[in-house]
Amino acid sequence: AVAAAVVPAAGRGERLGPGAPKALRELGGVPLLVHAVRALARSRAVGLVVVAAPADGVSEVVGLLDSHGLDGKDVRVVAGGATRQESVRLGLAAIPPDVEIVLVHDAARPLVPVEVVDAVAAAVRAGAEAVVPAVPLADTVKRVEPNRGGPEPVLDTPDRSTLRAVQTPQGFRRETLAEVHEKALTEEAAGGLPPVTDDAGLVERFGGRVVVVPGHEEAFKVTRPLDLVLAEAVLARRRA
Ligand code: C5P
DSSP: OOEEEEEEOOOOOGGGOSSSOGGGSEETTEEHHHHHHHHHHTSTTEEEEEEEEOGGGHHHHHHHHHHSOOTTOEEEEEEOOSSHHHHHHHHHTTSOTTOOEEEEOOTTOTTOOHHHHHHHHHHHHTTOSEEEEEEEOSSOOOEEOOOTTSOOOEEEOOOGGGOEEEOSOEEEEHHHHHHHHHHHHHHHHTTOOOOOSSHHHHHHHTTOOOEEEEOOGGGOOOOSHHHHHHHHHHHHHHHO
16 A cells, blocks of 8 residues: 655744744755655655645745656645644645555655655554654653743653654554544644644554654754754765
């Protein structure tokens, strides 16, 4: 079964500093979004890519994707939403009903190796309902009582060997992903849910099983200015 991928790309990316929406910032002269779509399109497991663009940038994004060759893959663009979750839901709605496997990949992870895309899709095909690529943590992590700018009391230190930093693409049985997004919408309307920062988090919230497969250090998220410096270096090394 061929998978479809949703790329939420409607974020402003304020932590990256002022400028264009994050997905349209350039890396090696090419927008992050184009890198991300190419990385997905390179996988034989992926037949369709749906991009959720900033609502006021749909035609600009269509033009951008048209001007960069994308291996003849089917790429569609829809208007994204006010939150990442809404952007994913809108992208998912544009996928033909017969597609059974859906990957969700952040536009902000432009350099994900094709092996990671393949491995996530393969794990769903092999029977998992939700799959996330992840890597061990380099830093020790502490849970604190948040106190912006001031000293923060430490609550505890989770055992680092049991922690993973999760990446994308995350892979799902389509039915599972659609169902948890539907439930989240209903609960939200009923009066607020703590925010979820990834799609697998929604599956967990509603009692589904999520498994981790190995991610890759080059699948890091471009969030802050330093991440762009690192991404440029990785790209230059690949081109060398
Ligand atoms: O802000 P953050 O880095 O967590 O965003 C992750 C991804 O979600 C980015 O690719 C961003 O473009 C996307 N996003 C979106 N719609 C929003 C907010 C974020 O598609 N309203």
